[in-house]
Amino acid sequence: MTLRSRLADVRRSLRPQPVPPxxxxxxxxxxxxxxxxxxxxxxxxxxxxxxxxxxHLISSTYPTAGVPLSGMEVVKEDGQAPRRxxxxxxxAGPRDDRRHSPQEVRVFSFQVQGxxxxxGRRARVSVRFRGQVLPIAGxxxxxxxxxxxxxxxxxxxxxxxxxxKLSKSGSFVPPLEQNASxxxxxxxxxxxxxxxxxxxxLEPFLVYGSLLxxxxxxxxxxxxxxxxxxxxxxxxxGEDVAGELVEIALELRRSGxxxxxxHRLLHIHDPESGRKIDLFHSWFDDADNYRIxxxxxxxxxxxxxxxxxxxxxxxxxxxxxxxxxxxRLLAHLYGEDWRLPKPGFNWNLSRVDAAEDGVxxxxxxxxxxxxxxxxxxEYRAGSTFFEFVNAHPAMPAxxxxxxxxxxxxxxxxxxxxxxxxxxxxxxxxxxxxREKAAGLGLEExxxxxxxxxxxxxxGAVLDRGAGARSGPVLFYLRFFLHAINEEIQERxxxxxxxxxxxxxxxxAEFRTDKDSDAEKVHGNHYRRFxxxxxxxxxxxxxxxxxxxxxxxxxxxxxxxxxxxPVLYRVIARRTA
Numbered sequence: 001m002t003l004r005s006r007l008a009d010v011r012r013s014l015r016p017q018p019v020p021p022x023x024x025x026x027x028x029x030x031x032x033x034x035x036x037x038x039x040x041x042x043x044x045x046x047x048x049x050x051x052x053x054x055x056h057l058i059s060s061t062y063p064t065a066g067v068p069l070s071g072m073e074v075v076k077e078d079g080q081a082p083r084r085x086x087x088x089x090x091x092a093g094p095r096d097d098r099r100h101s102p103q104e105v106r107v108f109s110f111q112v113q114g115x116x117x118x119x120g121r122r123a124r125v126s127v128r129f130r131g132q133v134l135p136i137a138g139x140x141x142x143x144x145x146x147x148x149x150x151x152x153x154x155x156x157x158x159x160x161x162x163x164x165k166l167s168k169s170g171s172f173v174p175p176l177e178q179n180a181s182x183x184x185x186x187x188x189x190x191x192x193x194x195x196x197x198x199x200x201x202l203e204p205f206l207v208y209g210s211l212l213x214x215x216x217x218x219x220x221x222x223x224x225x226x227x228x229x230x231x232x233x234x235x236x237x238g239e240d241v242a243g244e245l246v247e248i249a250l251e252l253r254r255s256g257x258x259x260x261x262x263h264r265l266l267h268i269h270d271p272e273s274g275r276k277i278d279l280f281h282s283w284f285d286d287a288d289n290y291r292i293x294x295x296x297x298x299x300x301x302x303x304x305x306x307x308x309x310x311x312x313x314x315x316x317x318x319x320x321x322x323x324x325x326x327x328r329l330l331a332h333l334y335g336e337d338w339r340l341p342k343p344g345f346n347w348n349l350s351r352v353d354a355a356e357d358g359v360x361x362x363x364x365x366x367x368x369x370x371x372x373x374x375x376x377x378e379y380r381a382g383s384t385f386f387e388f389v390n391a392h393p394a395m396p397a398x399x400x401x402x403x404x405x406x407x408x409x410x411x412x413x414x415x416x417x418x419x420x421x422x423x424x425x426x427x428x429x430x431x432x433x434r435e436k437a438a439g440l441g442l443e444e445x446x447x448x449x450x451x452x453x454x455x456x457x458x459g460a461v462l463d464r465g466a467g468a469r470s471g472p473v474l475f476y477l478r479f480f481l482h483a484i485n486e487e488i489q490e491r492x493x494x495x496x497x498x499x500x501x502x503x504x505x506x507x508a509e510f511r512t513d514k515d516s517d518a519e520k521v522h523g524n525h526y527r528r529f530x531x532x533x534x535x536x537x538x539x540x541x542x543x544x545x546x547x548x549x550x551x552x553x554x555x556x557x558x559x560x561x562x563x564x565p566v567l568y569r570v571i572a573r574r575t576a
Contacts, residue, residue: 023101026127026136027069029143032113032170035349038063038129039101046340049108050128051166053119056157059166061344063106063129064337066299069099072351074295110344111170117149118156165223166343168209176220176316185273186227187318189257193268193279194321196251197231200244204229205310205321207280208294208333214315215326216339223343230280230292232307238283238291238357242364245281249368253375253428261368263359264293271376281358290332295347295354302332362526363453366483367425369526374406374429382412384558385478385509385569390416392571394549396472396505400465402492403480407433407447413476414445421465423458425451452484452492462499472503481510481535482527497543500574506545507571512553515566532568545572 024038038049048060099105119125124142127134133141156172164172176182194204206214207230213221233241249259249266258269266279282292288304308324315322323329330338335350382390386409389395397418401410404422406429413420414437422445424430430447437445450461466473475496481489496506516529532553539545549571557567 022129022132022134024129024134026134029136031116033109033111033346034127035069035107035109036127036134037069037099037105037107039103039105042104046337047130051110052126052128053153054124056153058115058160059110059343061108061110061342062337062340063108064335064350065104065106067107067350069107071348072354074351074354107349108344109346109349110166111168111346113170114166114172116145118151118153119145120148121145123153167223168343168345173223175222176224182275183316183318185270185275186277186316187320189268189270189273189275189277190229190320192255192257193229193252193277196255197248202231202233203310203321204231204279205323206315210315211322211326212330212334212338214313214322215330220316227277228280229277230282233281233283235283236286238355241281241283241358242360245360246364246368250371253371258376259368259372261360261365263365291355291358293355293358295351296333297350297352298332298335299352300328300331300336302329366526370405370426371428374426374432378406379408382409383478386412388569389476389507389571392549394505394573396474398471398473399476400462400473401476402452403477403483404433404447405429407436409476409478410445410447411436411440411442414442415440420445422447423450423461425449453488455491455495458492458495462495466499472505474505474507475500477508479509481508482529485528493543500544502574502576504574505571506539509567509569512566512568518565520563535568536570539570539572545574547573547575549573
């Protein structure tokens with residue numbers, strides 16, 4: 001080889017090598033979320049996907065290989081078929097997971113709902129990978145808002161400069177380290193939870209984002225805004241573990257904490273500090289596999305032999321429990337690339353498995369909801385429905401208040417000189433009702449814990465309440481029929497029909513199907529919206545209350561904190 005040819009080879013080696021074009025696309029872009037993918041060689045080192053507004057970098061996340069863009073099917077509510085997390089929006093790609101590429105497909109997402117408040121209509125939102133702008137399906141290389149927000153890009157840049165990050169919920173949040181009291185408050189709440197669990201021989205420990213931040217970042221993840229804890233039950237079936245979580249929730253409620261039981265976890269709130277933690281129930285099944293209802297995004301197995309117990313650690317300035325040797329658990333929860341920061345990580349997109357057999361039922365959630373509700377809400381006067389019914393000229397001297405809650409209307413009837421038996425499935429509600437009646441000196445008002453779904457127990461208590469009477473009885477149900485399912489309602493009304501005699505009255509107030517889409521003050525519990533006309537036909541024709549004394553379907557009957565529900569009120573009498 002000549003000297004000239006050698007010099008030519010050297011010059012060629014020093015020239016910048018062309019970067020191969022990136023194959024990728026943002027194929028779903030909604031007001032809340034954008035989802036896309038890039039196709040790259042499998043051996044390409046991890047590289048971030050960047051979200052830009054004009055020339056300004058807003059956030060970055062690392063794409064993940066092997067993620068189905070359609071999302072995993074998970075059960076959202078009882079009685080509903082599993083449904084996918086994806087949906088139509090500004091753009092929407094194919095509904096299956098076929099992305100034709102001979103290379104590795106890596107998926108990314110950003111939650112963006114908080115972005116639009118800072119953008120004008122001329123703003124250009126784009127997504128880049130390795131410096132190349134990715135096309136947005138149906139829009140080209142950038143997307144502009146449909147309407148202007150109230151803020152400005154300058155305000156957004158100021159937030160970013162002060163350390164705010166785009167969070168997994170799509171809002172811009174300050175780093176937790178700027179909140180000096182957060183660690184102390186959460187540590188105290190964790191300690192209260194730990195005390196309650198210890199009575200059952202259980203230990204709460206850092207999990208999900210909190211564990212990830214502890215191991216990877218040495219503290220809370222900067223864009224995270226919650227605290228995650230889990231415990232491992234001694235039970236081996238999801239059904240038993242779910243039942244145990246209900247008992248734990250009620251014990252935490254009795255300890256003074258506010259609880260909110262969801263289908264896949266328990267929210268625990270400290271009413272004084274306002275802090276909360278998410279508590280996840282998990283267990284090892286009969287095959288020693290780790291199971292958790294929230295789900296996992298990794299395929300690395302985690303078995304009983306991989307669990308090495310817990311140890312005390314420092315986290316956010318407080319003392320907590322964390323798993324020993326947590327790396328394999330993190331790979332199970334998040335995948336082998338768990339060390340890569342992913343502010344855009346989305347469980348609905350990334351979840352590959354979830355323990356569906358441990359999902360809480362609506363009945364279980366309802367039980368905890370009302371226990372918490374009655375412990376944190378108190379009404380000193382009867383409802384507007386009580387006032388209406390009590391003033392009716394046909395009003396009997398004896399009342400059976402079914403679904404009495406904390407005795408609000410039962411005590412109001414008692415104070416009006418009625419003899420009352422109040423029934424409710426919530427021991428907390430009945431406890432408060434008895435205290436209220438005793439404080440008012442209402443000797444003719446009694447309460448019993450009774451689950452109306454238990455036909456035998458309901459029949460026995462109706463025998464005592466409606467059987468030992470002289471004169472007509474009022475069966476009173478306010479805001480109860482929309483809180484039970486149709487099957488239980490049928491059994492309840494059949495029991496009332498069995499115990500009702502000629503002259504007895506039936507009075508009910510409930511939300512109708514015309515109220516189903518209205519916003520609710522108390523939104524996180526089961527409601528069933530039924531047709532008023534269909535109910536009246538069943539009440540008169542099937543259940544024997546054949547004389548209608550009053551009925552109306554309307555708003556304006558029971559306004560509450562700005563909510564004015566569509567309600568059906570009915571008073572009917574049995575004549576034969």
